[in-house]
Structures are given as C-alpha cells and as structure tokens.
Amino acid sequence: xxxxxxxxxxxxxxxxxxxxxxxxxxxxxxxxxxxxxxxxxxxxxxxxxxxxxxxxxxxxxxxxxxxxxxxxxxxxxxxxxxxxxxxxxxxxxxxxxxxxxxxxxxxxxxxxxxxxxxxxxxxxxxxxxxxxxxxxxxxxxxxxxxxxxxxxxxxxxxxxxxxxxxxxxxxxxxxxxxxxxxxxxxxxxxxxxxxxxxxxxxxxxxxxxxxxxxxxxxxxxxxxxxxxxxxxx
Numbered sequence: 546x547x548x549x550x551x552x553x554x555x556x557x558x559x560x561x562x563x564x565x566x567x568x569x570x571x572x573x574x575x576x577x578x579x580x581x582x583x584x585x586x587x588x589x590x591x592x593x594x595x596x597x598x599x600x601x602x603x604x605x606x607x608x609x610x611x612x613x614x615x616x617x618x619x620x621x622x623x624x625x626x627x628x629x630x631x632x633x634x635x636x637x638x639x640x641x642x643x644x645x646x647x648x649x650x651x652x653x654x655x656x657x658x659x660x661x662x663x664x665x666x667x668x669x670x671x672x673x674x675x676x677x678x679x680x681x682x683x684x685x686x687x688x689x690x691x692x693x694x695x696x697x698x699x700x701x702x703x704x705x706x707x708x709x710x711x712x713x714x715x716x717x718x719x720x721x722x723x724x725x726x727x728x729x730x731x732x733x734x735x736x737x738x739x740x741x742x743x744x745x746x747x748x749x750x751x752x753x754x755x756x757x758x759x760x761x762x763x764x765x766x767x768x769x770x771x772x773x774x775x776x777x778x
Contacts, residue, residue: 547740550695553678556621557582558697560607561647567593567601577643584625584671585640590664594629603629613735621680632668640668703764704739711736721776
C-alpha cells in the first residue's frame with residue numbers, strides 16, 4: 546500500500562474542490578490543486594476572500610471520486626486547512642492551468658489578463674497548516690511538512706488510464722481472476738485503485754487488496770503485474 550502521505554497526495558492530485566469555508570463560514574468554491582498539493586482558488590469580486598486578510602483561516606474540502614458504471618462513489622475526502630495567500634504573478638498562468646483542469650471557467654482569462662487590478666478576479670492558494678483525510682477505513686491528520694514533502698504515486702496517470710480500460714472492457718476477466726485468488730465466486734467486481742504496490746478491487750461492497758510481488762517501476766511493469774490478476778482462461 547502507498548505510504549499515507551503519498552496516498553493522500555495521490556488522491557488530492559485527482560480531486561475536485563467541493564467546499565470552501567472562511568473563518569468557519571461557507572464561501573463559493575472553485576479551484577484545483579497545484580503540483581505541490583496546495584489548493585488553488587479562483588475568487589471573484591464581492592466574495593469573502595477577494596478582499597484577502599492574511600489572518601483568515603481557510604478550509605478547502607477536496608473529494609476524489611470513482612465512476613463505476615453509472616454510479617459515482619467517493620474514494621477519499623480531504624480537508625486542507627491553512628491561510629490564503631495571493632499567487633505571485635510569475636506563477637499565475639500555471640495556477641490557472643491547475644484550476645482549469647477541474648473547472649472550465651472563463652473568469653480565469655479575466656484573472657490573468659487583468660492580474661492585480663482591484664476589480665479583477667483573483668487567484669489564491671493555501672499556505673497549508675494541516676490536512677485531515679478520510680479514505681476507505683483510514684483517517685487521520687497530516688502536518689504541512691508530511692503532506693507537502695510527499696508526492697503523488699509517479700504511476701498515477703498510467704494507473705488511472707489502465708483502470709478505466711479494465712473497468713470498461715475486461716470486468717469478466719477481472720471477476721474470474723479475483724474468484725480464483727479468493728477461492729470463491731465473486732459477484733460484482735470493479736477495479737477500485739491501482740498503484741505501483743498493488744491493486745484494490747471492489748468485490749460487492751468490500752475492498753480487497755492484491756499486492757504485487759515487487760513494486761512496479763514503470764507503466765509497463767504495472768500493466769504486466771495487473772495481467773497476473775486477470776483470468777485469461
């Protein structure tokens with residue numbers, strides 16, 4: 546299994562901003578997550594954070610979801626707590642790209658083209674204080690150093706692509722392979738998570754972990770390891 550800080554960073558990298566609160570009061574939420582795992586917020590004029598106060602305590606809720614057929618399930622809930630700060634102008638474009646990956650909002654163009662003007666939308670990011678997480682049966686708190694010092698699983702992009710392909714086209718082979726591993730028939734089977742250390746499969750309402758004999762070091766190794774779980778008979 547991925548170490549907890551890396552697992553939380555992996556979930557955050559694919560999560561959406563679901564909720565924002567400022568000093569405990571709800572505020573409109575739109576944004577994404579940058580390459581360091583810090584939430585990036587797009588704030589419009591008139592909203593609470595537009596007139597930024599450095600002492601405002603901000604909490605950003607991130608949700609990582611998994612689409613299984615026609616049903617969407619939560620994989621992880623993450624609350625990043627900290628203080629909002631302005632994105633430097635030199636980093637504004639990359640921050641806008643992080644937001645655009647999750648929110649198609651034309652206000653982003655205005656935020657870039659009129660950067661720094663008092664009546665322009667603003668790009669803010671969180672100075673992380675701590676991170677509260679709930680994923681599967683695991684929950685806890687990470688301090689800023691542990692969270693920011695970790696990185697997402699380097700095989701995440703390949704893993705998400707392969708997982709989607711298996712769930713769309715090879716569920717029968719997955720179900721047969723899982724049944725062989727468990728020694729009993731498996732009814733509804735979906736690939737839930739995939740990383741360099743193994744695969745997590747949703748069997749009915751339960752999550753079952755199948756670790757690889759050794760960690761996958763590349764996308765090709767990951768696909769080879771997964772084929773060992775699929776039944777080709």
